[in-house]
Amino acid sequence: MFRERNLAVGKRCLYVLERRCEFALEDSSMKVSPAFPIDSVTVAPIQLPEKDEDVPDNANVTTIGWGKHWYFGQIQDGLRKVDIHIWQQWLCESVWHDINYNVHPTQICAIRFKNNKHYDACTVSKRRAGGENSEDTYEVLAGTNSVTEGGTRHTVTDISSHEGYNASDSWVNDIAVLKVSPAFPIDGVTVAPIQLPEQGEEVPDSATVTVIGWGKLWYFGPFPDGLLKVDVRIMQQWLCESVYADINSSIYPTQICAIPFEDGTYYDACSGDGGGPLLYEGKVVGLVSWGYYCGEPPYPSVYIRVSSYVDWITERTNGSQLYH
Incomplete structure (x- = not known):
């Protein structure tokens, strides 16, 4: 990561x-x-x-x-x-x-x-989880910070992908809702729901946000055994659009960009963090989608803007177990 x-x-x-x-x-x-x-x-x-x-x-x-x-x-x-x-x-x-x-x-x-x-x-x-005609079997690990021990595993029984998902166009609408079996053992300690933003809710420019995942330690590096996190900051939308326009990639209003702090370390999301949460004030405001290498200046990581999809999530889950 x-x-x-x-x-x-x-x-x-x-x-x-x-x-x-x-x-x-x-x-x-x-x-x-x-x-x-x-x-x-x-x-x-x-x-x-x-x-x-x-x-x-x-x-x-x-x-x-x-x-x-x-x-x-x-x-x-x-x-x-x-x-x-x-x-x-x-x-x-x-x-x-x-x-x-x-x-x-x-x-x-x-x-x-x-x-x-x-x-x-x-x-x-590889085809993303939730991609069309996916025949792969997926599991979700819950209740542990380690991929090798502890927690419970839950088989994905249904994937509801966004109907507007387009991998060839900046992975726009890169979001899916998963149904698992057995149900998560929510105890509020090791497994708990996360709060969603309101539909259309904005995150301030330059706000400090936290990304979490089991992604690689660096671009050509190994995967960690433990769950890791790092603080990054929200980049102005117009600036993110301008930076990626230089390499002929589009940034959409339904996407949000975050960039590492300018301290010389360039910690950021990396390969394997896809789908992981971007957190702000206790809410999941983004989902890791794509980027240019890992923390490679001047390119920010691109996330799905969750507040653009709250109504869609509600529709796909019949409004059950949504926390605002």
Whole structure:
């Protein structure tokens, strides 16, 4: 959840291709049916290197995929390619070692060209909980600050996603109501309801708010075992809109932005905090939605503005168990 430093590697946009660096033996082969219709025109085999054949340092290489336009951009409709170049192994190992990751001899590193394009491989994100046609099974953990012990687990039996949710348009309306079984054991001590704002209620600019979650400690970091929190501050809506307009992303009135304090630490929400609460004066005023890396200046984290959806939540829950 918290970014311990402003990592230079995030700005260099370095990637370990072929296998992620935290999985030294991550490799597999697949068998498909029916067989590929190899015609050497639209479908053709590709040549493999010789065993232990090396690629020269600084060699131009090409990566191909259907990944996003940029980290928080939309998935491509068409296959794309971009040229990058091989990085020296020792230098790649050194950079990743600084954030406690290992790069193994079975891995190879490539980095974007130093120009104004900044093109490189990017991510294909998993479907969000509540996304259309989701077949995944979800559980909710309640009554503990640890993901490894204590608390009670509750199976999600129904997901009511917002009908206007659009992942390709700044994740607008990124909210869902979950129904679980068994019911939460509300005791007011380890499990308790949280107060909602009134419909349309505003949070003052520059207000100190608190975000809570089990997200990563930094962008390429590990997940914590314990629940963490950090104070951030509300950013003016017009400023948030302006900052994200620079990378062609929209900010909507139903979203609210918060930015780390300018103390050099850049603590903020991170990967894995999605859906977590943003709290102000005892109310959940936001839900973690998206952002640019984790606490990367000048980009704030973007949250769903809960006060824009109180009537929608009431409708989806038949008005039951809502606390104002």
